[in-house]
Amino acid sequence: MRPLKTSRASAGSRQPTAYGGQRWHRIVFVTGKGGVGKSVVAAATALQFARQGHSVLLAEMGSRSFYGPLLGLSVGVEPVAWKHNIGIARWDVESTLREYITHYLPIKALADKILGNTVMKALVAAAPSLSELAMLGKLTAPMRHGWYQREVDVVVVDAYATGQFMAMLRAPRGMAQTASAGPMHKHSSIMARMLADPALCEYRLVTLAEEMPVTEACEMAAELLAETGIAPRVYCNRLLELPASIPAVARQDPAHDFVAQMRRIDRRQKSSLATLEQLGRQRQGPLQRLPLVTSLDPEYLLEQLADALAAGEEDAT
Numbered sequence: 312m313r314p315l316k317t318s319r320a321s322a323g324s325r326q327p328t329a330y331g332g333q334r335w336h337r338i339v340f341v342t343g344k345g346g347v348g349k350s351v352v353a354a355a356t357a358l359q360f361a362r363q364g365h366s367v368l369l370a371e372m373g374s375r376s377f378y379g380p381l382l383g384l385s386v387g388v389e390p391v392a393w394k395h396n397i398g399i400a401r402w403d404v405e406s407t408l409r410e411y412i413t414h415y416l417p418i419k420a421l422a423d424k425i426l427g428n429t430v431m432k433a434l435v436a437a438a439p440s441l442s443e444l445a446m447l448g449k450l451t452a453p454m455r456h457g458w459y460q461r462e463v464d465v466v467v468v469d470a471y472a473t474g475q476f477m478a479m480l481r482a483p484r485g486m487a488q489t490a491s492a493g494p495m496h497k498h499s500s501i502m503a504r505m506l507a508d509p510a511l512c513e514y515r516l517v518t519l520a521e522e523m524p525v526t527e528a529c530e531m532a533a534e535l536l537a538e539t540g541i542a543p544r545v546y547c548n549r550l551l552e553l554p555a556s557i558p559a560v561a562r563q564d565p566a567h568d569f570v571a572q573m574r575r576i577d578r579r580q581k582s583s584l585a586t587l588e589q590l591g592r593q594r595q596g597p598l599q600r601l602p603l604v605t606s607l608d609p610e611y612l613l614e615q616l617a618d619a620l621a622a623g624e625e626d627a628t
Contacts, residue, residue: 330501334453335511336463342470343517344527348548350377352517352601353469355616361396362617365464369399372446372471376401381609398463404442407449443482447502454511455501473531480506480538507539514543520550520583529590547587549603553577599623 339360341353350371357369368390371377378399379386388406390398450466452459470476483502490496505511514535518528528545535543557577560570584598591598600623604615 330451330454330505331456332452332454332459333457334459334461336453336461337465337513338450338511339465339467339513339515340470340476341467341515341517342473342476342531344524345472347517347519347524349472349517350469351612352515352546352548352616352620353467354378355613355620356515357397357465357467358394358613358617359620360465360467361394362621365396366462367397368461368463368466369393369397369469370450370466371399371401371469372403373401374403377469402446402449404445407445408441410449440478440482440486443479444486444499444502446479447483447506448498451502451505454505455498473527477531477534477538480535484538507541509541512539512541514539514541515546516543517546517548518587520547520580522579522583525583525586529586532590544597544599545587545591546599546601547584548601550580550600551576551603553580597623 339356341349341356343349343352353371354369357367360367369378371386376386378384378393379401382393382399384391384393384399386399386401388400388402390400393399450468453461471479483499483506487496487499487503490499516528516532516535518524532543532545535541553573553576557570557574559574560567564570584600587598599620601616601619604612606612606615
């Protein structure tokens, strides 16, 4: 298993960071087009890091939890234990803003008044990028603020789907350009630098061996590289393991329809993988293949995907 790599401070170290905080942890973003299995791959990624001996927070973004129903857990703002060394939390905009405002406004009644639902909605509506900045602010807080504590080595982010994710990544740079001075400019500029720091951030892009997801993955890989300077790791998910060649059978053969379908899937997979491998050569990053795991047991599914992630990284070294 390849160890976690950092070039400045080791993951989870309690030494001052280059960004003003006192705690360093790795950030691994997992994104992809809706329906490609990014949340499952994110959970398997958390399991992969935990197997290496790292303490991991698996953070899902949004108002509803995917992992709660999947794993039978009560997932909320505060991390809940899943496996050894892994906690899961769900971050939403309102709770994230509440956390920051409450810290800076110690008078509880005043904080509660500001954080009323009507006020909160109006605030977010008036500043569309505020929600994205709030999420990134929470994520990067331990490296920017001495008062913020998060005792983990790695945060795996089950991030928004592709379009919304790119909007989130662009929000700090856009705000830094809009606010030419003051605290908002300062913090936005720092977050933009952090997102482009390969010692801190890694981007994992999940896709399927289908035309539209592959096209979108190629476009997003280029956008991620242009925005952050970091080439994403691309994962082609749910691949069927098929023979090197599938001979055709006569139309009157009872197996004809099944074999014809397998031949279509084989052509589609090979075409998609060729496109993704070309993308990998262009951006100098590896493509990793993940199998279709035919199980209704989520724990078994995630264990199998974590095995595949580990095997793929070993093959790449």
